[in-house]
Amino acid sequence: MNVRTNNNPAESPLLGMGQLSLVEHALCPLESRVASVNRSAVHLSSHQFTDKTGKRRTSRVRISSPLGLTPTDEFYLWGLLALTCSQPEPSPEFCATPHYCLRQLQVIDQHSKRGGRQYRQFAESLARLAAVNYQNDGFYDPVRREHRRISFGFLSYSLPLDDDSSRAWRIVWNKVFFEMVQAFGGHLWFDLNVYRQLDPASRRLFLLLSKVFRRKQHSPRFDLQELGVQVMGFAPTLARRDLKIKVRRAIARLEEHSIVSEPVIQAAGKGRNATTIIQLTRGAHYKTERRYALPHVESPLSELMKTIGLDLRAIRRCLREYSHTVLQQWIDITLAARERHGESFFRRSAAAYFIDNVQHAAKGTRTPPDWWHDLQRQERQAKSAAGRKTKKQSKCPDEGNAAPSLSNVLYQQFRDLGQSEDLARINAERFAATCEQAASPESQAAILQLLK
Incomplete structure (x- = not known):
C-alpha cells in the first residue's frame, strides 16, 4: 500500500496505521467487560506463518496486560501510531496535548471543551497500553526479513501531575516495536473512519483482510475456529454453531462497507475432523489501488x-x-x-x-x-x-495452584473436539489462566471436578 504526502486534507481519509504481524491475531479477548477489570490478565493466541523452507508453522503469542486491555484500546494504538508517523520528522517520541490527539482522531471537534469523559478514557487507555508486554516466537521482522522470537512493550509516557495542565503529554514508543512499525513491509495504512464504524470483531477482521487484499483477490481458506478465536478474539469455549453465527455477523458488517464480497462458508470433514471453512473475496473498497496519502497533519x-x-x-x-x-x-x-x-x-x-x-x-x-x-x-x-x-x-497469591492440572484437562477436552495439538494447548492455557484470575481456589477445584 503506497503512501504519499498530500497537503490537501480534504482529499485523504482519516488514517490508522497497523503493524502487519499484530493484525494476524487478537490482542485481547472480545469480552472487554471482563478484560478491563482483570488484573494480571494474560492473553494467549497464535497465528500461522510460512518459514524460509516453505513449511507452515504456528507461532505462539503471549500478551501480558497488568492493567487489563480492551478492544477499544486498539483504536488509540493504531490512531497514535498514524499521528506519530504522519509528522514531517517521525521519531519514537511524540509530544502533544490530549486535546490535539482526540481532535486529530475525530473523537472530539475543535469546539469541544477540554477535559471530561473522553480525556479520562484516553488517559486510561494509554495507561493500559503502556503496561502491556508482548511476546511472540514467530514474529516477522521486516528489518532483518526473517521470523524471530521477540518481546517488547508498546509505549511509555510522561504526563503532567496536574490533570488541568496545558502542557503536552509525552509518549515514547518502544524502540523495537517502533522499528518494526516503521520498516518497509512492517505496516499498513487503513481508513480509520471505516474502522470506527465497525464493531470490535469486524475491526480485527478488517485489518487482517486489508493486509491480505493488498496483494490477493481472494483470502486464504480460513478455518472457522482459527478465524473466530485467534484473529477475532471470541472465546474458545463457544459452541461451533454460536461461533459460526458471530463470525457470519462480522462478515455481514464488512459486506455493508464493501470490504468483502461473495463470502463462501462451507462445512468440511466429518466426525471429530468436521470443521467450517471460510473464504472471502476482495470488495469494492479495494477495487482500485488505494494510494493512501499522508494528510497534512497540523504539528x-x-x-x-x-x-x-x-x-x-x-x-x-x-x-x-x-x-x-x-x-x-x-x-x-x-x-x-x-x-x-x-x-x-x-x-x-x-x-x-x-x-x-x-x-x-x-x-x-x-x-x-x-x-x-x-x-x-x-x-x-x-x-x-x-x-x-x-x-x-x-500479584496473585495462589498463582500456579490450580492452572496446570486444569490446563491439562482442558487440553484433552479441546483435543476431543478435534482441535490440533498446538491450538488445543493454546486454548487450554488461555482458559485456565482466565479461570485462575476470576475464581477462588475452591471454585477452580469444582470446575476441575466437573470437567473430569
Whole structure:
C-alpha cells in the first residue's frame, strides 16, 4: 500500500496505521467487560506463518496486560501510531496535548471543551497500553526479513501531575516495536473512519483482510475456529454453531462497507475432523489501488505555541527555523512556568520568554532552569510510585495452584473436539489462566471436578 504526502486534507481519509504481524491475531479477548477489570490478565493466541523452507508453522503469542486491555484500546494504538508517523520528522517520541490527539482522531471537534469523559478514557487507555508486554516466537521482522522470537512493550509516557495542565503529554514508543512499525513491509495504512464504524470483531477482521487484499483477490481458506478465536478474539469455549453465527455477523458488517464480497462458508470433514471453512473475496473498497496519502497533519507543537501566545506567522517561522526537540523542551518549560509561577513570572510575556529562550538554546547558550528539572523528577517519581502500586495489586497469591492440572484437562477436552495439538494447548492455557484470575481456589477445584 503506497503512501504519499498530500497537503490537501480534504482529499485523504482519516488514517490508522497497523503493524502487519499484530493484525494476524487478537490482542485481547472480545469480552472487554471482563478484560478491563482483570488484573494480571494474560492473553494467549497464535497465528500461522510460512518459514524460509516453505513449511507452515504456528507461532505462539503471549500478551501480558497488568492493567487489563480492551478492544477499544486498539483504536488509540493504531490512531497514535498514524499521528506519530504522519509528522514531517517521525521519531519514537511524540509530544502533544490530549486535546490535539482526540481532535486529530475525530473523537472530539475543535469546539469541544477540554477535559471530561473522553480525556479520562484516553488517559486510561494509554495507561493500559503502556503496561502491556508482548511476546511472540514467530514474529516477522521486516528489518532483518526473517521470523524471530521477540518481546517488547508498546509505549511509555510522561504526563503532567496536574490533570488541568496545558502542557503536552509525552509518549515514547518502544524502540523495537517502533522499528518494526516503521520498516518497509512492517505496516499498513487503513481508513480509520471505516474502522470506527465497525464493531470490535469486524475491526480485527478488517485489518487482517486489508493486509491480505493488498496483494490477493481472494483470502486464504480460513478455518472457522482459527478465524473466530485467534484473529477475532471470541472465546474458545463457544459452541461451533454460536461461533459460526458471530463470525457470519462480522462478515455481514464488512459486506455493508464493501470490504468483502461473495463470502463462501462451507462445512468440511466429518466426525471429530468436521470443521467450517471460510473464504472471502476482495470488495469494492479495494477495487482500485488505494494510494493512501499522508494528510497534512497540523504539528502538535502549533497548538502549544498558540497557547503560549504566538501568532500563526511566528509559529510557522519557529517550525521552519528550529528543531522540534528544542521547541518541545522550551514549550514545556514556558507552560510549566506559567502554571507554577503565574503570568507575573514573565518580564514581558510568555511568548517573548519562549522566543528568547529558543533563540539562545538553538545557539547552545541557554539550558533549562533547575526548577524545571526538579519538576520532571517529581513527575518521574509519581509515575514510578504508581507503577509499584500496580505491580503490588497484580500479584496473585495462589498463582500456579490450580492452572496446570486444569490446563491439562482442558487440553484433552479441546483435543476431543478435534482441535490440533498446538491450538488445543493454546486454548487450554488461555482458559485456565482466565479461570485462575476470576475464581477462588475452591471454585477452580469444582470446575476441575466437573470437567473430569
